[in-house]
Amino acid sequence: MATQAEAASPYDRIGGSDVLRRITDRFYDLMDSDPAYKALRAMHAADLAPMRESLPGFLSGWCGGPRQWFEANPGKCMMSMHKPFPITHKTAGQWADCMARAIADAAPDNREIADAMTDVLARMAKGMALD
Numbered sequence: 131m132a133t134q135a136e137a138a139s140p141y142d143r144i145g146g147s148d149v150l151r152r153i154t155d156r157f158y159d160l161m162d163s164d165p166a167y168k169a170l171r172a173m174h175a176a177d178l179a180p181m182r183e184s185l186p187g188f189l190s191g192w193c194g195g196p197r198q199w200f201e202a203n204p205g206k207c208m209m210s211m212h213k214p215f216p217i218t219h220k221t222a223g224q225w226a227d228c229m230a231r232a233i234a235d236a237a238p239d240n241r242e243i244a245d246a247m248t249d250v251l252a253r254m255a256k257g258m259a260l261d
């Protein structure tokens with residue numbers, strides 16, 4: 131029989147919605163303030179508030195937590211969401227680096243799941259580059 135620890139989803143292990151919100155806020159704070167992410171920031175709308183709402187909901191369902199975001203956005207997927215944006219190796223690399231820093235800053239307690247999420251998200255982002 132699986133133990134409690136083995137059965138816990140990545141959502142639970144990272145710390146649930148509070149931690150996903152903290153990661154997201156740190157991600158957009160860094161994107162908004164560090165010139166290293168200038169090209170990535172320029173792709174986004176001036177107002178990042180809608181993204182601060184949307185990304186934690188997406189991440190929740192994506193890592194095994196509540197799925198309201200997917201229920202509210204039927205048929206939306208990574209490809210359709212990003213179709214309008216010509217993602218390059220440069221901007222995908224900026225996304226992955228910014229997210230790695232955000233996770234390290236906002237979810238320092240459980241290195242194993244934090245490192246696993248960082249790795250998978252970086253692979254996803256880099257796989258989205260069109261060049």
Ligand code: HEM
Pocket residue numbers: 170173174175176177178181184185188211212215217221222223225226251254255256258259
């Ligand atoms: C590869 C690098 C990526 C770039 C350059 C990128 C860029 C963008 C941009 C420009 C937007 C629209 C933002 C706005 O309207 O202000 C967006 C939306 C979004 N992105 Fe990404 N993105 C990337 C990777 C990812 C990844 C890996 C995820 C998920 C883990 C993700 C999740 C989302 C979500 C949930 C939205 C909001 C969609 C909506 O609410 O309609 N993105 N992205």
